[in-house]
Amino acid sequence: MKTEEKVVVGGPDKQYRDRVAASNWQIQCCTACEKFVFPPRVACPSCGNLELEWKTPSGAGTVYSTTTMRRPAEAGGDQNLSLIDLVEGPRLMSRIVDADLDAIECGDQVQAFIGEIKGEALVMFRPVDSTTGEAK
Ligand SMILES: [Zn+2]
Numbered sequence: 001m002k003t004e005e006k007v008v009v010g011g012p013d014k015q016y017r018d019r020v021a022a023s024n025w026q027i028q029c030c031t032a033c034e035k036f037v038f039p040p041r042v043a044c045p046s047c048g049n050l051e052l053e054w055k056t057p058s059g060a061g062t063v064y065s066t067t068t069m070r071r072p073a074e075a076g077g078d079q080n081l082s083l084i085d086l087v088e089g090p091r092l093m094s095r096i097v098d099a100d101l102d103a104i105e106c107g108d109q110v111q112a113f114i115g116e117i118k119g120e121a122l123v124m125f126r127p128v129d130s131t132t133g134e135a136k
Contacts, residue, residue: 012040012052019054021121023114027090028052038090059112060087061125066108068101084110084125098126 030044
């Protein structure tokens with residue numbers, strides 16, 4: 001018996017990565033319940049709606065959890081790893097750069113930007129002054 005395998009080309013995850021690679025960071029938003037969805041999915045995890053549209057988030061977020069991975073300088077040096085709560089709702093794993101890694105605390109305000117590591121475009125965050133919204 002031959003089974004037909006359904007190959008998904010250009011699924012939500014690829015669409016997401018293609019957008020980031022084009023410096024166009026967008027995340028999905030449900031057209032029914034209007035909740036933002038991340039990571040990319042084919043259906044809204046809240047209501048099951050299959051129509052998700054891509055929207056550009058503000059990029060503003062709050063550090064939910066943070067850690068520093070200690071690495072020797074020849075391996076790239078210390079690196080931050082954080083969970084960031086976007087103001088739009090979703091929580092995503094990323095890294096905070098351009099910062100004193102030891103000074104990053106839960107609750108800090110951060111702003112997303114698209115950076116590049118080893119030729120790959122990635123959404124990263126920088127600290128912002130919570131009173132002015134400006135980069136620290
Ligand atoms: Zn929904």
